Amino acid sequence: MKKALICGVSGQDGAYLAKLLLNEGYSVCGTSRDAQMSSFQNLVRLGIRDQVKLESAALTDFRSVLQVLKKNQPDEVYNLAGQSSVGLSFEQPVETLESISIGTLNLLEAIRFTGEPIKFYNAGSSECFGDIGTEAADETTPFRPRSPYAVAKSAAFWQVANYREAYGLFACSGILFNHESPLRPQRFVTQKIVAAVSRIAQGSQEKLYLGNVDIKRDWGWAPEYVEAMYKILQQEEPDDYVIATGESYTLEEFVVAAFDSVGLDWQDYVITDRSLFRPTDLAISRGNPAKAKEKLGWQAQYKMPDIVRMMVQAKQDSAQ
Incomplete structure (x- = not known):
């Protein structure tokens, strides 16, 4: 063994x-x-x-x-x-x-x-x-x-x-x-978004405060x-x-997908907070996983829209 x-x-x-x-x-x-x-x-x-x-x-x-x-x-x-x-x-x-x-x-x-x-x-x-x-x-x-x-x-x-x-x-x-996954700690922005969307879907009147939603990430x-x-x-x-997946999406697109998954319009709930901007942040992040595909036979099956849907679903299931 x-x-x-x-x-x-x-x-x-x-x-x-x-x-x-x-x-x-x-x-x-x-x-x-x-x-x-x-x-x-x-x-x-x-x-x-x-x-x-x-x-x-x-x-x-x-x-x-x-x-x-x-x-x-x-x-x-x-x-x-x-x-x-x-x-x-x-x-x-x-x-x-x-x-x-x-x-x-x-x-x-x-x-x-x-x-x-x-x-x-x-x-x-x-x-x-x-x-x-x-x-x-x-x-x-x-x-x-x-x-x-x-x-x-x-x-x-x-x-x-x-x-x-x-x-x-x-x-x-x-x-x-x-x-990402349902095991992501709350301090990560993706989990912060998913948790807030789930609470709002259940009737919470809160707003979601986010920093720069124009950043692009390969999730x-x-x-x-x-x-x-x-x-x-x-x-x-x-x-x-x-x-990596080889595809990038903006944080705004992640937010839109999260609110869409529960049938809500994100613009009714999201507020940009300048204090949440980092001293230096990456505008775009995208990977080329060609070597991993060729040498390891590995390729990402799930992209950002799938991931958001699975995370929101997991959060809602755990709340029931």
Whole structure:
């Protein structure tokens, strides 16, 4: 039985990945900063809380990382941990850099230290590309990060590439574009929109306050994106891949689709709030997943309109 270690198992991607790996016959261990105190609500929602072994590990502490590796002896390590909000990274730049960049470095160094043939997956981010105009970003597009989060993810990406080239580690990064699901935390704008639409549909008189609705994003479905993570580590050679749908929509189009799904006109409820604009934000974000399709046989089946419909439906089902 193969063994996988998922760092950041309590998050959206960690929970879906744990479910996928269990279905593939893996023994799964997940880490959290404090496994005793964490609720692991996403694992509970997916009905797999009792099937995942849980360990406490602080990725910013090398000794802690080494201990968890030696204790569990995984075949594959998935690094999905670290501060995950672009907006919050402007308020907590040091914590963001440490949790993402130092955490990734400690995992790579601990794997090298053990000398075991562990395959390593790192959660990269489309935010690393910055503003690329109307072009779709692929694996050769230069990084021009525009947030503390993107700077941290860029550093982690190059650490992975360096350990792969310098030490021969089977270390890969998936450069994932935005991906959503009902497990998205409330602080993400997509979940904020879906939650508000559901409450308004049930009679709430509230207004929905949003920042810049002209931004364009390439939105995918999280359960599909974790399949790509898994496929990346099943390849003969380690490499990096852009994971995206290849289609971009404005945030306004996302809002329209959400209100349309419950038969309401978005313009009656949405108010633009300048205080919600970020210091620097990407105007357009779109990925070119051609390499993933060719090498991994992976292609996104769901696009933004499907994703909005599924998220609103899930929110309404959970409210009943």
